[in-house]
Amino acid sequence: MPEMKLPTRAEDFAEWYNQIVLRAELADYAPVRGCMIVRPYGWNLWENITEALDRRFKRTGHVNAAFPMLIPRSFIEKEKSHVAGFSPELAVVTHGGGEELEEPLVIRPTSETIIGHAYAKWIQSYRDLPVLINQWNSVVRWELRTRLFLRTLEFYWQEGHTAHATREEAEAETRQMLDIYTDFAVTEAAIPVIPGRKSASERFAGADETYSIEAMMGDGKALQAGTSHHLGQNFAKAFEICYLDRSGVLQHCWTTSWGLSTRFIGAVIMTHGDDQGLILPPRLAPFQAVITPIFKDDQEKAGVLAAAEKLLAALVDAGLRVKLDAREGVSPGFKFNDWEMRGVPLRIEIGPKDVTKESVVLARRDRLGKEGKQFAPQAGLAATVTKLLEEIQRSLLSRALEFRKSNTVETSDYEEFKSAVEKGFALSWWCGDSGCEEKIKEETKATMRCIPIEQAGGSGKCVYCGRPAGEKSIFARAY
Amino acid sequence: MPEMKLPTRAEDFAEWYNQIVLRAELADYAPVRGCMIVRPYGWNLWENITEALDRRFKRTGHVNAAFPMLIPRSFIEKEKSHVAGFSPELAVVTHGGGEELEEPLVIRPTSETIIGHAYAKWIQSYRDLPVLINQWNSVVRWELRTRLFLRTLEFYWQEGHTAHATREEAEAETRQMLDIYTDFAVTEAAIPVIPGRKSASERFAGADETYSIEAMMGDGKALQAGTSHHLGQNFAKAFEICYLDRSGVLQHCWTTSWGLSTRFIGAVIMTHGDDQGLILPPRLAPFQAVITPIFKDDQEKAGVLAAAEKLLAALVDAGLRVKLDAREGVSPGFKFNDWEMRGVPLRIEIGPKDVTKESVVLARRDRLGKEGKQFAPQAGLAATVTKLLEEIQRSLLSRALEFRKSNTVETSDYEEFKSAVEKGFALSWWCGDSGCEEKIKEETKATMRCIPIEQAGGSGKCVYCGRPAGEKSIFARAY
Numbered sequence: 001m002p003e004m005k006l007p008t009r010a011e012d013f014a015e016w017y018n019q020i021v022l023r024a025e026l027a028d029y030a031p032v033r034g035c036m037i038v039r040p041y042g043w044n045l046w047e048n049i050t051e052a053l054d055r056r057f058k059r060t061g062h063v064n065a066a067f068p069m070l071i072p073r074s075f076i077e078k079e080k081s082h083v084a085g086f087s088p089e090l091a092v093v094t095h096g097g098g099e100e101l102e103e104p105l106v107i108r109p110t111s112e113t114i115i116g117h118a119y120a121k122w123i124q125s126y127r128d129l130p131v132l133i134n135q136w137n138s139v140v141r142w143e144l145r146t147r148l149f150l151r152t153l154e155f156y157w158q159e160g161h162t163a164h165a166t167r168e169e170a171e172a173e174t175r176q177m178l179d180i181y182t183d184f185a186v187t188e189a190a191i192p193v194i195p196g197r198k199s200a201s202e203r204f205a206g207a208d209e210t211y212s213i214e215a216m217m218g219d220g221k222a223l224q225a226g227t228s229h230h231l232g233q234n235f236a237k238a239f240e241i242c243y244l245d246r247s248g249v250l251q252h253c254w255t256t257s258w259g260l261s262t263r264f265i266g267a268v269i270m271t272h273g274d275d276q277g278l279i280l281p282p283r284l285a286p287f288q289a290v291i292t293p294i295f296k297d298d299q300e301k302a303g304v305l306a307a308a309e310k311l312l313a314a315l316v317d318a319g320l321r322v323k324l325d326a327r328e329g330v331s332p333g334f335k336f337n338d339w340e341m342r343g344v345p346l347r348i349e350i351g352p353k354d355v356t357k358e359s360v361v362l363a364r365r366d367r368l369g370k371e372g373k374q375f376a377p378q379a380g381l382a383a384t385v386t387k388l389l390e391e392i393q394r395s396l397l398s399r400a401l402e403f404r405k406s407n408t409v410e411t412s413d414y415e416e417f418k419s420a421v422e423k424g425f426a427l428s429w430w431c432g433d434s435g436c437e438e439k440i441k442e443e444t445k446a447t448m449r450c451i452p453i454e455q456a457g458g459s460g461k462c463v464y465c466g467r468p469a470g471e472k473s474i475f476a477r478a479y
Numbered sequence: 480m481p482e483m484k485l486p487t488r489a490e491d492f493a494e495w496y497n498q499i500v501l502r503a504e505l506a507d508y509a510p511v512r513g514c515m516i517v518r519p520y521g522w523n524l525w526e527n528i529t530e531a532l533d534r535r536f537k538r539t540g541h542v543n544a545a546f547p548m549l550i551p552r553s554f555i556e557k558e559k560s561h562v563a564g565f566s567p568e569l570a571v572v573t574h575g576g577g578e579e580l581e582e583p584l585v586i587r588p589t590s591e592t593i594i595g596h597a598y599a600k601w602i603q604s605y606r607d608l609p610v611l612i613n614q615w616n617s618v619v620r621w622e623l624r625t626r627l628f629l630r631t632l633e634f635y636w637q638e639g640h641t642a643h644a645t646r647e648e649a650e651a652e653t654r655q656m657l658d659i660y661t662d663f664a665v666t667e668a669a670i671p672v673i674p675g676r677k678s679a680s681e682r683f684a685g686a687d688e689t690y691s692i693e694a695m696m697g698d699g700k701a702l703q704a705g706t707s708h709h710l711g712q713n714f715a716k717a718f719e720i721c722y723l724d725r726s727g728v729l730q731h732c733w734t735t736s737w738g739l740s741t742r743f744i745g746a747v748i749m750t751h752g753d754d755q756g757l758i759l760p761p762r763l764a765p766f767q768a769v770i771t772p773i774f775k776d777d778q779e780k781a782g783v784l785a786a787a788e789k790l791l792a793a794l795v796d797a798g799l800r801v802k803l804d805a806r807e808g809v810s811p812g813f814k815f816n817d818w819e820m821r822g823v824p825l826r827i828e829i830g831p832k833d834v835t836k837e838s839v840v841l842a843r844r845d846r847l848g849k850e851g852k853q854f855a856p857q858a859g860l861a862a863t864v865t866k867l868l869e870e871i872q873r874s875l876l877s878r879a880l881e882f883r884k885s886n887t888v889e890t891s892d893y894e895e896f897k898s899a900v901e902k903g904f905a906l907s908w909w910c911g912d913s914g915c916e917e918k919i920k921e922e923t924k925a926t927m928r929c930i931p932i933e934q935a936g937g938s939g940k941c942v943y944c945g946r947p948a949g950e951k952s953i954f955a956r957a958y
Contacts, residue, residue: 028597030547031554032584037597040542040612047543063519064526068509068633069617075510088577093586095571097621105511107572118507118516133519138548142576154547
């Protein structure tokens with residue numbers, strides 16, 4: 001496989017994506033159809049995503065817990081939209097310990113029901129509220145068409161579940177988590193996202209309101225990268241999650257849920273990657289820099305490796321995630337290509353001349369060739385590298401922003417709309433009617449991604465039916 | 480429930496344990512028999528265990544990954560001892576997406592098979608070795624008699640899986656991980672453990688050799704707190720995990736696996752807890768100290784809370800995990816009992832007089848009453864607390880060591896042996912014959928826990944049959 005050339009994005013975007021996932025050793029296919037193995041390099045990326053999010057969750061008062069993966073089949077049926085949404089996707093355990101079970105169990109497709117059941121038991125009074133719990137786990141949804149990271153039978157995610165005394169508090173929580181996802185995507189992953197409200201037809205099964213962050217991939221398609229749901233009192237009523245308020249009256253709680261999954265890794269790949277492979281944002285990259293020693297013989301080797309190890313120690317001491325690639329039997333050129341494929345943001349080359357001159361060559365992954373290369377003194381290298389990584393992080397974000405801007409059209413009519421969604425996002429007046437939404441989908445394959453929170457104001461005519469519209473929406477073909 | 484008195488350990492050790500788990504809000508029963516919900520306080524403890532172990536794994540070159548939870552039923556059958564050991568405990572998925580599956584899937588009871596399958600694909604040459612992968616996940620084993628943390632259908636753990644070129648390397652890895660578990664238990668959890676070798680009958684299904692760490696609980700029974708298996712070439716042969724050696728010859732790999740689970744939380748509870756509840760070792764405690772403000776009226780309240788918050792900030796800045804319990808409507812006495820039940824190592828009391836005198840009262844959880852109380856100046860409190868927590872950590876370890884010592888008997892005959900295992904460990908010459916082991920179990924309910932790595936030397940006569948024995952073994956009743 002490493003011999004074959006990676007297809008360019010223009011040639012075959014889907015195959016380019018699949019090849020990167022496999023060749024960069026982010027993930028592999030599992031023996032069970034539609035399942036994936038997340039390999040160490042991919043899992044390290046997920047660990048960094050986890051840490052960046054978990055920090056934000058804890059800072060806003062959330063705590064982690066673990067609820068079981070097995071749920072009685074009957075639980076799923078208690079909330080009527082929920083069962084309609086999830087029933088077709090369930091994995092069902094019928095036998096345990098060699099015997100047929102009295103009631104089949106399902107592997108959680110999401111945990112609103114089992115968590116609702118627990119909250120009903122734990123919450124008694126207004127003093128117990130709010131409950132702000134998150135869990136890091138995996139869930140199973142029996143999808144028919146799967147792709148590594150983007151849609152797999154089992155996937156990894158976090159799911160937050162909170163309970164509140166009032167609608168306003170639940171709404172504030174839902175929006176706070178949307179803001180956290182937005183900040184995470186922009187700051188850590190250098191992925192510009194549009195936070196907004198979903199249409200009724202795209203809502204989570206059982207939610208009053210669903211919010212999402214939407215990102216534009218390298219082929220112009222949209223990817224929903226995180227969602228936050230205001231569940232109203234739907235699950236509270238189905239599971240009797242109640243509290244005694246200050247005046248002693250029994251009230252139903254208001255609940256929320258929000259999640260971000262390993263799908264986000266797909267977004268990272270398709271936002272930043274180029275025809276040479278993956279490009280990882282420095283803040284999330286498992287290795288922020290790789291040191292590649294260059295030498296011809298054993299005499300050169302000793303000096304170069306000693307200098308490389310000294311640099312490695314200095315960079316690691318400064319808190320940087322750095323790898324020294326001392327593999328034998330492969331050429332520096334092979335190593336260059338390999339780490340380019342794996343998207344390491346910065347390469348540090350050191351050869352015999354650099355040892356003598358006490359310098360190194362720094363090569364940026366986001367700017368290949370001469371343009372991205374520079375000499376740097378070995379003295380103070382950690383500071384130089386830190387600064388350069390910040391510059392790469394900024395540069396990736398502005399490049400992605402620029403790309404989105406140049407592929408987003410504020411449409412003035414349906415003709416313009418149709419050509420806009422061929423290559424990117426259409427930002428268009430929409431009347432809010434699901435009939436128009438459906439027709440648009442039929443005719444253009446574009447779906448209503450979200451009604452952005454940020455609106456320029458004013459009003460116009462629905463791009464499809466011409467009726468009055470108070471908000472503009474993002475339409476696009478989507479993953 | 481909070482009204483009822485906790486039974487003492489002497490009255491009912493099992494009920495004392497169950498009550499602590501529930502009242503300290505470590506875990507709760509799930510709606511599916513035998514499953515548990517790990518509540519935020521218990522999960523935070525597990526997160527701290529996770530971090531302490533993960534640091535050690537990474538320092539020794541291991542990386543994390545994620546393998547799927549669903550395994551084809553046929554995989555389990557490829558290694559013959561493995562299938563015999565795990566078949567009776569499987570949870571089986573027969574339906575997915577509304578249809579019956581062609582081949583049933585099992586939820587992993589452990590991951591040797593699916594990881595073996597992947598390693599066979601990934602490993603080609605000696606250059607690819609060793610492979611050192613760990614994963615943090617949950618597994619399902621259909622147990623009949625379950626207890627929170629100690630034995631549950633689904634439990635959380637880490638499972639390390641490594642592949643090596645030679646038997647010696649695999650053995651060294653197996654022993655290294657045993658050492659890491661030992662160091663972790665002693666240093667982080669203040670639990671003295673005995674690392675040793677299991678007998679053939681207690682080996683992991685499919686292993687050539689199983690090592691474990693064994694701890695003594697507060698009732699004198701043993702708890703296996705972590706295991707490390709040398710799998711020989713058993714799984715390598717079953718899954719064709721092969722590599723080309725330096726001379727171009729195809730060889731089977733040597734593999735290992737090792738795991739430590741949420742069962743360890745049970746060990747923490749039953750090693751350190753007392754009749755007032757849980758006692759957590761400072762290095763693992765979710766909250767290392769709790770600040771309890773004491774005041775009679777609003778005037779006092781303002782001054783006390785302001786001082787308490789200042790102290791909180793100073794302690795948190797120093798990297799300590801501290802909680803300020805500012806709950807309204809409950810008395811300081813209630814709070815004292817509550818945090819004692821939850822095992823917080825140190826209580827920091829602050830009242831109006833302390834505000835005036837710029838002091839606090841420090842109360843140790845491991846020494847209740849006056850003996851464990853001291854005044855301390857607010858100035859430099861972080862340093863005082865840090866030192867005191869280290870002292871508590873040491874003190875818990877030496878208390879547990881003392882307890883184990885006084886409940887371990889180096890037996891000279893079978894009569895002594897029988898009375899020794901009534902209250903603790905017997906350290907006895909054993910000939911190694913599984914017939915003796917079985918008889919001992921039948922007659923005394925004690926099992927062979929391990930043959931300690933550390934042996935005083937010499938030789939003697941088997942405590943059961945009188946035949947020559949070269950090593951002493953630990954026998955005890957066990958969880």
